[in-house]
Amino acid sequence: MRVLNKMTLNYMSGAEAVIKALVDNGVEVIFGYPGGAVLPLYDALFENKKIKHILVRHEQAAVHAAEGYARSTGKVGCVLVTSGPGATNAITGLTDALMDSIPIICLSGQVPTHLIGTDAFQEADTIGISRPCTKHNYLVKDADKLCEIIHKSFEIASSGRPGPVLVDLPKDIQLSNVKYVNKISKIKKLNNDYSSNIDENLINKVANLLLQAERPIIYGGGGIVNSGPNASKLLTELVNVLDCPVTLTLMGLGCVPNTNKNFLGMLGMHGTYEANLAMHNCDVMLNVGARFDDRVTGRLNAFAPNSKKVHIDVDKSSINKVVSVDYGIVGDCKEVLSALLQEVKKLHNQKTVKSKAKWWSQIKKWKDKDSLGFKQIGNNIKPQQAIKSLYEKTKNFDTYITTEVGQHQMWAAQYFGFSKPNHWMTSGGLGTMGYGLPSSVGVQIAHPKSLVIDISGEASFLMNMQELSTIVQYKLPIKIFILNNEWMGMVRQWQELNHGSRYSESYTASLPDFVKLAESFGINGLRVDNITNLEATIDEMINIKGPVIADIRVVKEENCFPMIPSGAAHNEMILNSDDNNHDTSNEGLALV
Amino acid sequence: MSVYQKNEVKEVETSRTLSLVVDNQPGTLARVIGLFSGRGYNIESLTVTEIEKIRNLSRISLVTRGTSMTIEQIKSQLLRIVPVHIVRDLTLEGPFIKSELALVKLVVKGANRVEALRIAETFRARTLDVTLSSFVFELTGKPSKLDAFIDLMRSLGDTEISRTGVSAISRGEKTETKLLDQI
Ligand SMILES: Cc1ncc(C[n+]2csc(CCOP(=O)(O)OP(=O)(O)O)c2C)c(N)n1
Ligand SMILES: [Mg+2]
Numbered sequence: 001m002r003v004l005n006k007m008t009l010n011y012m013s014g015a016e017a018v019i020k021a022l023v024d025n026g027v028e029v030i031f032g033y034p035g036g037a038v039l040p041l042y043d044a045l046f047e048n049k050k051i052k053h054i055l056v057r058h059e060q061a062a063v064h065a066a067e068g069y070a071r072s073t074g075k076v077g078c079v080l081v082t083s084g085p086g087a088t089n090a091i092t093g094l095t096d097a098l099m100d101s102i103p104i105i106c107l108s109g110q111v112p113t114h115l116i117g118t119d120a121f122q123e124a125d126t127i128g129i130s131r132p133c134t135k136h137n138y139l140v141k142d143a144d145k146l147c148e149i150i151h152k153s154f155e156i157a158s159s160g161r162p163g164p165v166l167v168d169l170p171k172d173i174q175l176s177n178v179k180y181v182n183k184i185s186k187i188k189k190l191n192n193d194y195s196s197n198i199d200e201n202l203i204n205k206v207a208n209l210l211l212q213a214e215r216p217i218i219y220g221g222g223g224i225v226n227s228g229p230n231a232s233k234l235l236t237e238l239v240n241v242l243d244c245p246v247t248l249t250l251m252g253l254g255c256v257p258n259t260n261k262n263f264l265g266m267l268g269m270h271g272t273y274e275a276n277l278a279m280h281n282c283d284v285m286l287n288v289g290a291r292f293d294d295r296v297t298g299r300l301n302a303f304a305p306n307s308k309k310v311h312i313d314v315d316k317s318s319i320n321k322v323v324s325v326d327y328g329i330v331g332d333c334k335e336v337l338s339a340l341l342q343e344v345k346k347l348h349n350q351k352t353v354k355s356k357a358k359w360w361s362q363i364k365k366w367k368d369k370d371s372l373g374f375k376q377i378g379n380n381i382k383p384q385q386a387i388k389s390l391y392e393k394t395k396n397f398d399t400y401i402t403t404e405v406g407q408h409q410m411w412a413a414q415y416f417g418f419s420k421p422n423h424w425m426t427s428g429g430l431g432t433m434g435y436g437l438p439s440s441v442g443v444q445i446a447h448p449k450s451l452v453i454d455i456s457g458e459a460s461f462l463m464n465m466q467e468l469s470t471i472v473q474y475k476l477p478i479k480i481f482i483l484n485n486e487w488m489g490m491v492r493q494w495q496e497l498n499h500g501s502r503y504s505e506s507y508t509a510s511l512p513d514f515v516k517l518a519e520s521f522g523i524n525g526l527r528v529d530n531i532t533n534l535e536a537t538i539d540e541m542i543n544i545k546g547p548v549i550a551d552i553r554v555v556k557e558e559n560c561f562p563m564i565p566s567g568a569a570h571n572e573m574i575l576n577s578d579d580n581n582h583d584t585s586n587e588g589l590a591l592v
Numbered sequence: 593m594s595v596y597q598k599n600e601v602k603e604v605e606t607s608r609t610l611s612l613v614v615d616n617q618p619g620t621l622a623r624v625i626g627l628f629s630g631r632g633y634n635i636e637s638l639t640v641t642e643i644e645k646i647r648n649l650s651r652i653s654l655v656t657r658g659t660s661m662t663i664e665q666i667k668s669q670l671l672r673i674v675p676v677h678i679v680r681d682l683t684l685e686g687p688f689i690k691s692e693l694a695l696v697k698l699v700v701k702g703a704n705r706v707e708a709l710r711i712a713e714t715f716r717a718r719t720l721d722v723t724l725s726s727f728v729f730e731l732t733g734k735p736s737k738l739d740a741f742i743d744l745m746r747s748l749g750d751t752e753i754s755r756t757g758v759s760a761i762s763r764g765e766k767t768e769t770k771l772l773d774q775i
Contacts, residue, residue, distance in 0.1 A: 127619060132626055136674040137619070156674055317668035320661055 014143050015040035015174040018107065021150035023050045024183055027078045027105075029069060029445055030054070031062040035082025037109025037122060040174035045080075054445060054474060057466040059086050061438035063093020063164075064464070067102045068425050068442030072400055074228060076157050077442065079106040084122030087168075088129065092432060094164045095133040099429025100251060101226055103162035105153050106134075112172035113141055126168045135163030140173050147181035161315040162226055198331050198339050206286070206310050206327055207343035211351060213284035215359045216244040219267060219296075222251030222428065223289020223313060225421045227333035232421045234337035235288060236260060241344055243356065245363055247275035249290045251428040254418035264363070265372070268296040269564050270410040273371035273573055274363055276562075279304050280570035281362070287311045289333045292323040293429070294591070302569030312336045371562040371575055372414055379530050383408065383483045383554040386534060387415035387455070390481060393538045397451040399423065400443045404436040404460030407489035407560045412455040434463030437480065441467060444476040451479070451542065458484040459508045468521045471547050479541050480549045482514060485556045493559045498566070498584050514551035529553035566591040603659035607636065608683045609690060609760045610667070613768065613775075615675035616642045616650040623673045624652060633658065633666055637692075637735070639757040647775065649677075653760045655690075677775050678768060687763040693756045694738045695720070696729045700749035708748050715741045 012020070018041060022030065031054045034042045045053050056062045059081045066077025077097075081090050087108040097104045111120040127139045136156050138149045146169075153165040210216055218239060224231045232255040239246045239262050246256050247267040256263050265272035267279055276298075279285065285307045290296065292311075297303045300322065309325040311318070312333060319328035329336050374384045387408075401416060402425040403409040409426055418424050425443060427435035440454040461482055471478055491506040518525030524544050528537040528551075541548045562575045567588020614620045621640055628635050637655040642648075656666060663681070670679045682688040696717075700708055701724075712719060712729050715737070721728035731741050735758055745751050 128622070131619070131622060132630055135672075139618070161672075315668075315672065317665060317672055319668075321665055324661065 010180045011177060012180060013040065013044065013174065014146055014169070014176045014178050015044040017147055017178045017180050018150060018169065018174070019044045019048050019051065020180055021147050021183075022078060022105075023048070025151065025154040026075065027051055030078040030080050031056055031065040031069070031442065032080030033057075033059050033062060033082065033086060035084075035086050035109060035122070037083035037111060037171050038080060038086075038107075038169075038174075040171065041080060041107065041109070041169070052445075053080075054441070055470065056438065056441070057469050058464065059089035060092050060434070061441070061464050061467050061470070063090050063097060063104060063106065064432075064435050064438035065442035065445070066104050066106075067093065067097050067100070067435075068402060068439030069446045070102050070104060070442070071225070071425050072422050072443045073446045074422065076103040076105055076154055079104060081106065081108050082122070083109040083111055083126065084124045087124055087126040091129060091133060092430075094130060094166065096427055096430040096432045096435060097164040098133050098135065100427065101162050101222060102164070103157040104164035105157055106130075106164060106166045108166060108168050109174075110139070110168045110170040113170045114172070116170065126166070130166045133164070134166045135161075137166040137168065139168040140170065143173050143176040143178045146173060146178055148184065151181075151183045161223075161318075198329065198336055200339075202327060202329060203336075203339045203343050206329070207340060207347050209284055209308060209310065209327075210242055210244070210286060210344060211347055211353050213244075213282075214354050214356065215278075215281060215283040215362075216242065216286070216356070217278050217282040217284075218242075218244060218246040218286045218288065219249070219279065219290055220246065220252045220255050220288045221249040221290025223291075224252055224255040224333050225289075227289065227314075229421055231289070231332075231334035231337060232256070234334060234341055238337060238341050238344065241341065241348060245274075245278050245359075247271065247279065249293070249296055249428075250413055250426060252290060253413060253424045254421045257419040258417035259419060264367075266413050268293075269298070270414065270560055270562065271296075271564075272414075273369050273562055273575065274366040276564065276570040276573055277366045278363055282307045285309045287313075287325075288337065289313060291318045292321070294322075297323065298564045298572075299567055299569045302571070304570075369575065371573075376531060379532070381529065381531050381534055381552060381554045383411050383485065383552075383558055384415055385531065386481075386483060386552050386554055387411045389535055390453070390455075390538055391416045393535065393542060394451060394453070395419075397542075398447070398449075399451045399453065400425070400440075400447060401453055401455060402426065402436040402439040402443060403455045404457050404463075405431045405433045405490075406457040406460055407485070407493065407558075408455055408457040408460075408483040410490075410560045411483070416455075433457075433460040437461065437464050437467045438470075440478045440480075441470055441474075441476060444478050445474070452477075453479045453481050456480055456482045457489060458482055458486065458511055458514075459488045462508075465517075468517075468523070468547075468549075472521050472523060476547060477545060478547050480547070481541070482549065482551050483554050484511075484514070484551050485554050485558065486511065487556060489558075490560070492557070496559065498589060514549050518549040523547045523549065525549045525551065527551040527553065603661065605657050605659055605662075606683075607655060607657050608663050608681060609688065609758065610652075610654045610656065610670070611678075611680045611682050611760055611762075612652040612654065612670065612676055613643075613678040613772065614640075614650050614652055614673075615677070616648045617675060620650070620673070620675045621652070624654075624670065624676070627669055627673065628656075628666075631669065633662065637757040639759055644772075647772070649772070649775075653758055655758050678771055680762075680768075682760050682762055685762055688760055689763060690734060690758050690760045691732055692735050692738055692758050693730065693732045694742065695754040696731065696742060696745050697726060697752040698729070698745050698749050699726045699751070701725055704748045708745065711741070711744050711748075717741065
């Protein structure tokens with residue numbers, strides 16, 4: 001039968017159909033790890049010349065790699081894992097992608113349909129487990145629906161607010177004989193259609209509001225990155241036309257060039273003093289593609305208390321979720337920004353715009369506090385200085401930065417300058433230690449010629465360091481820049497500030513010798529513990545053609561400032577350790 | 593809600609009846625329920641049954657409670673679920689009918705049997721099963737009417753209750769036909 005049918009055009013095995021559907025949806029790279037339940041798919045990949053498979057060393061890393069690939073290219077990232085443990089290992093990655101709105105397709109193998117529900121070998125209820133951590137998921141029970149489901153998955157993953165979609169593929173479906181169905185037109189999603197007809201009236205009101213504002217601020221987030229590079233250009237132009245201050249969330253860094261004179265730096269828990277104070281004191285706030293995350297707002301009842309708020313978001317449920325706004329505009333950032341910019345320009349010519357001189361001079365005073373200032377004293381390397389030097393040395397390259405989670409992540413956000421979107425990959429919503437190294441794999445695969453650096457902490461690095469093997473296998477010249485403070489620094493900092501310096505289990509004991517570790521993988525390891533050699537070490541790292549682990553020994557007990565203590569408001573920032581006479585409230589103590 | 597408590601004046605919570613049209617496929621109901629449990633929203637009643645074979649659609653009637661901000665949030669969150677096509681807020685839309693069916697078993701002997709039958713008649717309940725020591729009544733109507741009936745039955749003897757949950761529909765000639773044709 002099979003042989004006969006194969007001769008008829010468009011008949012093929014389910015596995016072959018899946019791979020063909022991936023190709024038809026533009027997939028060039030897939031990150032995966034094989035196993036019993038996906039052998040037919042691996043067989044189909046074996047014969048396929050159009051898709052490059054990257055063999056990771058852990059399924060969590062496959063998803064993070066796909067995230068790095070997706071976020072640095074704007075394409076959908078693709079993952080292939082086996083049933084049971086393969087699928088459960090992918091769960092952290094999927095949750096990470098859901099929180100940060102990254103388009104991912106995850107194909108998982110499953111036991112054959114007739115064995116589902118029998119606790120068969122390597123069976124897990126993947127659909128049940130992944131339901132709350134995917135935008136949508138499918139169990140393919142009917143081979144006739146296979147192609148359609150794959151096509152739909154791509155559309156769901158990449159449309160509206162992007163996110164991960166999992167397709168669970170029982171082995172018998174992979175082996176069955178199916179007729180290939182081409183990609184069909186758009187699926188309709190009735191109510192959820194944020195339709196591109198933007199309410200002109202609303203745009204006019206918002207444009208007026210912005211032009212009439214005395215103390216406006218624009219606050220942009222990851223939605224701008226997801227909307228594509230054009231959205232960033234439009235935002236920057238809007239900022240320039242209005243000549244108003246702009247701040248970006250952790251996920252939005254790069255959407256306005258760091259060199260723009262109106263850019264106040266990142267806002268939020270470890271944002272700059274000027275960004276947070278401007279948020280607190282503004283009279284009009286325009287939120288573009290951000291979601292009023294608790295890391296950004298601080299205590300809600302004291303959040304920008306005297307302001308009119310406008311929120312642009314592609315996801316209607318983001319509007320009025322935690323902060324009630326005066327105007328909500330549901331739509332894709334670039335479309336709304338383009339309409340808004342046009343209207344602002346039109347009105348700008350007709351009306352006298354309120355002077356913002358007073359506002360700018362106030363902001364200048366906050367800036368003068370130099371909240372990111374630090375003193376590099378003695379020989380020991382301050383982590384802030386390490387990032388600053390790294391930025392200076394790499395800013396003329398096409399540099400992509402990924403990070404792990406912790407103090408080093410915040411220092412990277414504070415001291416590295418991002419001039420373009422899609423060049424900064426970090427785990428924002430979920431805060432996943434171990435994200436950065438596999439993510440850098442995906443980024444480097446997508447941009448083989450670019451300089452890709454994982455800014456890491458020694459503890460986070462240990463979480464997915466098996467990916468060194470992947471890096472070596474594919475000769476990826478990734479630079480792993482470890483700010484080694486021998487502590488889970490961020491945990492230690494919170495214990496110092498909130499738990500009477502009782503450092504319970506936050507010391508990273510028994511660290512490997514990172515240089516020897518590098519050498520054991522046949523790559524270069526560097527170490528520096530002295531400020532005088534820092535720049536030379538960074539130069540050396542950049543000049544080495546292959547991958548490098550750079551063990552940057554930094555001051556061990558440095559804290560990350562400025563900081564909005566948990567449960568505090570924007571205007572209650574502490575600037576440094578001496579400033580810490582703030583008692584964390586009981587409610588604050590309960591916060592994460 | 594965020595982890596950061598709002599110290600503002602508490603907004604009043606009201607009961608809302610939502611009517612959803614969803615794809616009748618495994619997982620849709622799990623996603624809807626998972627949304628409520630995962631985000632800590634209330635479900636007071638939920639019913640689901642297929643309403644169309646050809647297009648494979650089901651109706652979910654759902655009664656929930658919350659402030660208007662929470663309800664708006666619930667509605668937008670429901671719409672993010674891929675197989676959820678229509679979310680209507682019947683309470684907000686205008687007059688609507690809410691109806692429920694209850695099966696009530698009453699174990700009762702002696703004089704109370706007459707009393708039970710008299711109450712059943714007043715409520716226009718149907719008697720579906722009779723033995724010398726028990727009845728099964730069937731009653732449809734507003735949930736509050738069912739509550740009242742069940743309370744009375746409980747005072748007469750041992751009871752066992754099975755209720756369907758609320759099914760709801762708007763009054764007047766408005767239908768969803770046009771909306772459904774776009775699915
Ligand atoms: C998977 C995971 N487990 C635990 C945490 C909690 N956590 C946040 S930061 C941190 C310490 C990170 O240490 P390190 O990587 O050395 O970075 P540093 O803060 O020292 O720069 C921990 C344990 C987390 N974010 N992710
Ligand atoms: Mg550390």
